[in-house]
Amino acid sequence: xxxxxxxxxxxxxxxxxxxxxxxxxxxxxxxxxxxxxxxxxxxxxxxxxxxxxxxxxxxxxxxxxxxxxxxxxxxx
Numbered sequence: 001x002x003x004x005x006x007x008x009x010x011x012x013x014x015x016x017x018x019x020x021x022x023x024x025x026x027x028x029x030x031x032x033x034x035x036x037x038x039x040x041x042x043x044x045x046x047x048x049x050x051x052x053x054x055x056x057x058x059x060x061x062x063x064x065x066x067x068x069x070x071x072x073x074x075x076x
Contacts, residue, residue: 002038003042007046008047010042010043010046010054013049014055014058015032015035017031028057039051040048
């Protein structure tokens with residue numbers, strides 16, 4: 001059910017963990033690898049969007065908005 005939902009609305013989901021300052025990459029990737037069965041149920045497009053595309057879209061837009069706010073409000 002979850003994969004079906006994500007495949008229908010891939011722009012509404014973002015992969016992430018609560019893993020704070022892992023001691024090494026293997027520890028960090030352990031959580032990601034737990035999702036491997038789920039990734040296989042997604043279309044390639046949905047999988048890429050959830051794992052990377054939505055992050056890029058959200059954070060790029062946030063950066064643009066912050067810079068716009070700074071130009072309008074900082075140094076007045």
